[in-house]
Amino acid sequence: MRRLVVVGNGMSGVACVEQILKFNHDFEITIFGDETHVNYNRILLSSVLAGEKTADDIVLNEIDWYRKNGIQPRLGVRIDHVDSVARTVTGADGSVTGYDRLILATGSSAFVPPIPGIDKKNVHVFRTLDDTRALLEKSRPGCKAVVIGGGLLGLEAARGLQVQGCDVTVVHLAPTLMERQLDPTGGAYLAGKMEKLGVRVLLSRQTQALLGNGHVQGLRFACGTEVDADIVVVAAGIRPNVALGRSAGLEVHRGIVVNDFMETSDSHIHAVGECTEHRGQIFGLVAPLLDQGKVLASTLTGNRGPVFTGATDATKLKIMGVDVFSAGSIDESEPGVEVIRYEDQSLGIYKKLLVKDNRLHGVILVGDASDDHRYTQWLRQGTDLAPHRRHLLFPPPAGDSGSDVAALPDSETICGCMGVTKGDIIQAVHQHGISTMGQLKDRTRASTGCGSCGNLCSRLLKAVAPEFEEDKQKVLCPCVPFPQEKLRDIVRSQKLKSVQDVLDIYGNGKGCEVCKPALSYIVDMVWCGDHEEDRSARFINDRVHANIQKDGTFSVVPRMRGGVTTPAELRKIADVADKYNVPMVKVTGSQRLDLLGVKKADLPKIWADLDMPSGQAYTKGVRMVKTCVGSTFCRFGTQDSISAGIELETRLENLYTPHKFKMGVVGCPRNCAEATVKDLGLVGQEGNWQVVVGGAAGKGVRKADLLVTVETTEEALEAGSLFFQYYRENANYLERSYDFVERLGIEKIRKETVYAPPATRQALLERLSKAKDKSYDAWLERLAPRPSQFVEIQPMEPMPV
């Protein structure tokens, strides 16, 4: 066996090893890494900083992978010296390891410019998982963060810090952000968008000194101005780590020089990744580095054929919701270069193509990068653009689709809820000439259950129906054919206060079970409860405030805030169950008690006997707050989850929502009450609360997204309330929070709730409080019931005999 030693446990070194494992090889592999972590995805560090991912989420290879593949991992061991004559490497721990082949994958380090005061406390770089953790520890809402460097890495750091609630300023030496990828116009679009989102951008600023006594407190620029700072992130560029290459006597310029086979000037030593220099170029993006790894794997395993020829340096990233894409050359002053440009200032979209000899030469996209695949392909393949000239800036209309559904067998079930197979749908299409989703639903019932097969059904329909028509718009219902967003506008601007008014003026005057409950919600929400309630437009559950069961009886769930009850309440519930012969008493999944099998006529009497408020377990509204024991009793609890949960439930109860709304509050990250799979969850930790939204544990499981981390319980309740009202106002009826969060994206939601301007936040909370004031415990309707609301009508005269 030959000994292969890899110095560097990062993405390119390990990617190369992964390739080697795919081939027949005779190596005994040792990987040294100076970080103590297993191989992780460095590109996603910005997502860790933004709280979207945890350190565990970005691991690429677990420790088991090393063991299974017979690789010896040496983590936390820095290699200080290479002896290329004796063919050994010496570690900082004194160990000496011999090699037959050596791969240097030492990567690069953050460049820290020699500015006076740069060694002060709270000045960080952003390069490793440890750097990221340090930044996460320091960043707090309201903390002033300054990022030095307006390149890719600096902007990613700025985004992460802003999501953590910091007040962020980006300081850049050049007059244009990301000047290596963008032209001045593109840079200005990006800067404008970032400013709009609340990040201050200072261009053409040379930092002269970092101020402060021990801890950093601010920056002074060459122009004489200053800014305050509690933390500073230095993202002024990266430098290849070449010291080991030098010590081995290799040819080194800016990086370790490699040829097309990834060989260095020493035949036993190879190099890969950010530490290399190939044909005078160094690399910082992941795609070419992975290509290098593949070539090197071939070279090392005896197939010295594939070559690395450099790469189109395509950059794609999303900074605070702004798509940016850049590839190829961006120098328009080159002779023979034509420029094709598109700008839409109000949408913030900028596209610029450089074309040379009818081939794509470079591209810049800001605000809309949906077309990047096409451009990358054109660049890579040198495509002749003549046939594409009319569609350079926008793709031609979509062509054929449905090839994937064509491959399904006829017996395959498409709609699991209604048991409709592909064969059933095809038969219905042929027999009845179905051409729209609406017709398909009426005929076959497909996609009328949970709706998750809707997309598949419409693709299938597109593939098999000769006259397929896209449903015009996603309208609420044929009775009132407008999208819900439009209906919310109409109700507001036309001052319509009842469902029947909307149906009479904008619909068919009748309505149905689809549009009536939706319109009921919309008028209630828009007018904050100050509307004309029309019970005939509500589902039966909302007419009798109980949940209808398959046999026509109802279930009764009293409110038990935070899942906390008392012996007296439990006695009352037991007495009621006896008195009304309730067939079943069940503990629900929501820490409450359910009395099942109750007759409609008994409902008001049971509510009176219970003398507890309605738990709203029957409606599209606020359900409950599930809590864990928390710091009151639990020896692990860090926050008082019970008090916080009861307070949260009290603040939001009795309100309607687009779909049911479940909450959870836990006192520590052990998450005993499952707050991270609720529509809204508060997760207590030592010293703060994480407010998480859009979780699901139903047909699909979705971990809630982090909305914000805050210090006090009051701040957590307010952040939760902001999201709650925002969801009420912007989600479509029957859209659960997890679909809503996926549709809008958590970034947008953050910007429009917790990071919105103070006036916007205030207005959301005021509308919530107005609606809350108008709301009431529905079970109090027992005191003044509507005509025959609960009773069966008895005829005025007996049946003839």
Next chain:
Amino acid sequence: MKWIRVTATENVPPREGRALRIGPLSLAVFNTGDRFLIVENRCPHGGGPLADGIVGGNTVTCPLHNWRICLESGTVAKPCESQAPSVRTFPTKVENGIVLLALDEAQAAA
């Protein structure tokens, strides 16, 4: 056939239904907004209580699984492929603010 006085019109609010029991018969009386109609209170699909459904024009939608029934004819309007039997309908009229229902002997015996 004999007309029976059922209830005062104000006991059934516009666009709602109410359950009505006459002897062995379980019926549902509806106020569609411009007229009163009475049908059997039993969805042909799963036996759901039609009186608790949402009324749209002259149809009602069963609260259990959203089958839609025409209140005039008793036929199933949705899903149209159901081939389910129709719901029984009963002659209904309003006089002096009172809803009346006609029963013949065969129906009464059913």
